[in-house]
Amino acid sequence: MIPEENSKNRPKYWLSLDQWRQDPEFMKFAETEFMSSPLRESDTGEGGWARREFLKLMGASMALASFGCIRRPAQLIVPYVQRPPEVIEGIPDFYASTFVDGSETYGIVVRCREGRPIHVTGNALHPINANGMSARAQAHVLSLYDPGRLNGPVKNLQNEKKTNHDTISVDWTAADKDITEQLKNGGVAILTSSLVSPSLDHLVGEFAQSTGAEVFVWDALENGAYADAQAASYGKAVVPRLVVDKARYILAVNNDFLGTWLQPTEQQRGFASNRKPGADMSKLVVFESIMTLTGANADQRYRIRATDSATVLMRIAHELLVNKKVSRYAGDAEVLKVVKGYAGQSAGIADAVYSKVADALWQNKGRSLILGGECMASQIAANLLNSVLENDGVTIDYSRSPNNGFKGRDGMLSKLIEKLNSGVVKTVIIHGVNPIYSAPAAMGFADALRKAKLAIYTGDRVDETGWYCDYVLPDHHPMESWSDAEGQKGVYSVQQPTIRPLYNTRGFGDSLLTWMKAIKPNNSLAHFDSYYAMVRSNIEKEYRADWVKTLQDGVINTVEAERGRSDSPRKFNAGSLKQAEFNATPQADFELVFYPTIGLRDGSMANVTWLQEFPDPVTKICWDNYLTISPRMSEEKKLQEGQVVVLQVGSEKLEVPIHIQPGQHDNVLGLAVGYGRSRVGEVGANVGVNAFPLVPVTNGRRQFAGVPAMFTATQSQQELPNVQGYYLMTGKSSEGANMGDSQIVVEATLAQWQSNPATGIEQQSDLSSWTPHEYKGHKWGMAVDLNLCTGCSACVIACQSENNISVVGKSYVLKRRMMHWIRIDRYFTGNASEPDSLHIPVMCQHCDNAPCETVCPVAATVHDDEGLNEMIYNRCVGTRYCSNNCPYKVRRFNWFNWGRMQPDLVASPMQMQLNPEVTVRERGVMEKCSLCTQRIKYGKMQAKLQGREVRDGEIQTACQASCPTNAIVFGDVNDPNSKVSQLLKDQRYYSLLVDLNTRPAVKYASKIRNTDKLKTSEEFYEGGHV
């Protein structure tokens, strides 16, 4: 329960509600480093030896073994028969390629060692994401080695009603024969996700033409409102690109454009480009119902109901057009008629806020950006505002380089279901979507699919949809196949294979070409003998580009010059305001919001361990989904964190644990989709619950937000693996109530920064009882700008991929044994209801006066002559003193041989992803961030071989290379011209826990919020409004 007194003892920045309310249990854990329990390895099934017995026995046998001189088992060296000219053992190869993830397209560079893809970085030449990556794009390298993948085509033997089941292997020829027979009978439908590949799109179109098939496009996460609202307001359905870097004032209403919506990586980059403190710094104002990453980055954030998105936007339009009478739309009677209806509507927000926001928007006209929610009404309202504010064509790019995704419509899926039910469609080919899992139960796709004579699925495993299909013909992994993508108009990128297909798979394009040839030998694409030939011809003929150069660059940017320009605004059709379902949404006691998470999105990569153990950037929970509820409502309904409730939406029911989420609207519940996969593999199966079936369909469109819902509490409790608060930085004042007052996050308003750039920063004193280290050559350092860090956590997975970091599984995350070397701490400030949030990436600080080094009894952690704090695994005996003494809590202990112990989490061929440059750590060894010492070594080696000095920026750490906003900069601080030295001159930079005099090599720049007043935690629930 939250005590109202003691507020003066409350930390200004808090990690969790437990810390906020000074929970005694929490305080106890804050002081103990390890959750000690007499754990036995036998608990998890390794050999059945208890750990202590094991040590005893080992002690005895070690003594004997040391005299035995037994050589390790012989290793084999198997050289190539014919070495490919580009492969040199020990030297990585890089391939420019493309990765498409739902609506997002990335240009990527795949690093291969000895022919195995092991790591992915962004392609700096690619205009969409540049060097930036997301956690998912990083993790898709592991999905290549997913042990759950199907290793050849299979057939499901089923009876008419498809109630029994037996899966057998088939060969491609037999499958092709059977399929082409059936295709000849007509009644063919193809169901795909939005295809951003021009070649595949063209091929599907031609296939449809030559076989008389009908194409249906449907996406798991997008209901089409964005494009349809464009069509309603402006006459043409497009998916405009958000030109965030031109926006000085961004108003997002229930729109997570920095987290999961549209092209978040590109949008984050654009957002960050205007976050340099100064008169020109942009402002992000967010109205939202659940807490999203966008809300966490807001300068000002307001809580609204999920159904109030349109109301808020229309009210602002009312302020502008009626109260202030600005813009040419102020005289438009048709617009005014609708807008005037919003005169008194406030959506629970003070009137002054609207007036202030409207003023600021008008001041920034032509350089603001308004984003609406997932319903048509709010999208049309956002269109109106963008037209009023003259943003259309400037920050909303509808013609030069708009997005190519979001082609799916719910109406298309319903039409397919209808045709399946009526028997018009006899054969259905499903590619890139998993509707049995992700379509709402109300649509009845499963029953319809059973009526198909022949269902063909091209997924990579017999998953939920595959189970109901007659054939599952596995497609290649994107890293194994040729393809292309035009994520945004004119930005054409090529996807090239980086490894030979691991299994007996065949690309979807090749399958279509084969079937086409069998049915209609003289079809329009008959001259292509493979899909690869199609892709290549597309590049050489359509784009007139050199094939080799295209493969080198990975991208052809035909709109480079135009992307920066602006267009004339389109005419806003006032009729669209009436067309939308304004005011029609009923407001329930609890409005449920279905949202995708940054890690799992649509659940397609649910069997990738990295993504399951990826702490959600907002809630910091992994390995589960949960029903989020506001702190006040949990109090009112007497709900505890982790208490299981029965959620009811319509007639559908679901048991799900509660997570109390600060910043959530009191009448709103949030539930993540993408979890609860039933047939995905050992890792992802039955993690969390599947929320997709609960999504209702209203007016032919899935409704993801504002869904009326009820819940009843049960007595059962489920522990949620919430990693926030596991690693507590406390500093000197760890005793008593002032815990957390040390210099961890520093924040200032823009005005405060303008008067004093070092606001709130306590500088390092020069006094020290230690003799300083001497760095004659390089001195590596890092600068992290909290103003740029959005908390997206791409770096966490980049680090995991680069440094062979183990996954420990849910049960051990609960025991606080996560292994991530870099963690993103999410701090709240203000009261529990309306807090502001900050994200801070914390890795090993590589202190000059490192507390860990002095306590190691075996000198396993030592300082090197370039400022790195080295961790020598083979010397470590596992006393864990170093971790105890580390104030930043960045050291991770290998309690077990994680890889060997958890066969369900680490199974063959996942070991093929391991980076050979980094030691795989064993049981009993401490590990931590090394500032990617292997990359430093590689960079220095390359420079030496070429007889030159190391160039600044040549060596990048994995976290730095993946950061979409360039918030992390690594380099040589001894070089006065290096970027990091230049950055560190900024007075905003400070050291974490400066009072401890550890003198870290990693420095942070304070967060500058473009707001009037910073939030404090004096208040209880209310307040926070202007």
Next chain:
Amino acid sequence: MIHQSVKQIIGAIIGLGVAIGLCVFVYLMTNNKIVFGYDIGYQPTQPIPFSHKVHAGKLGINCKYCHTTAEISRHATVPPLNVCMNCHIQVRSYEGKPNPWIDKVVQSYNSKTPIKWVRVHMLPDFVKFNHAPHILAGKQCQDCHGPVQEMDVMKQWAPLSMGWCVNCHRKPENHAPTTCGTCHL
């Protein structure tokens, strides 16, 4: 009483002797004066008894003709069969007599079956050795691998122990780094 004290003195001398002996032993061990347990002379049976003595010694083929990547990569690499075939496409006999091992090389190449050599120089996984900087610093292959040109079948010549590495890195003339992270990362 005297008897007792003599006993004590003898005991002390023995104790001291053992202590000094132990110290000397540890000193010699850590300074590579006594070396055991490092598999010096390890000479596993190879699928083909490839003779460095013939190739490098008698024929005088440069090491880097086969171990092409030693200058640029962490691995010197065992050559792929296509390198063997550069000569053995012609050379099918040894000293005028047909040689079954050469036949095996040709066969393997033609049937695209790689030869599985047994690794001689093994370092633990936590040691990241890199050939390139050593060659760059002017080290000869023989400095670490011994008189390879005299070996009929490859064997381990040096202890490859940490002490052996460090002793060389420590010499001022080598300008070699001695921080732990040089090899352990």
